Amino acid sequence: MTWCSTWRSRLPDDGLLTRGEFGARSGLSIKALRLYDRIGLLRPADVEPGNGYRR
Numbered sequence: 629m630t631w632c633s634t635w636r637s638r639l640p641d642d643g644l645l646t647r648g649e650f651g652a653r654s655g656l657s658i659k660a661l662r663l664y665d666r667i668g669l670l671r672p673a674d675v676e677p678g679n680g681y682r683r
Contacts (some may be wrong), residue, residue: 644673644683 651658664670665682670683 642683647672647682 638648647658651661655677665672
């Protein structure tokens with residue numbers, strides 16, 4: 629099993645990570661992820677319309 633397949637096997641069923649999970653795996657802080665989203669550098673794949681939950 630390769631590193632990539634091991635990493636993928638730990639994804640949720642829908643294949644999307646929360647902002648916190650992504651930050652922990654990538655080494656980016658939540659503050660950095662918010663900034664990158666605001667300036668359009670790194671956008672979340674999905675945002676829940678009702679509560680703004682990012683994945």
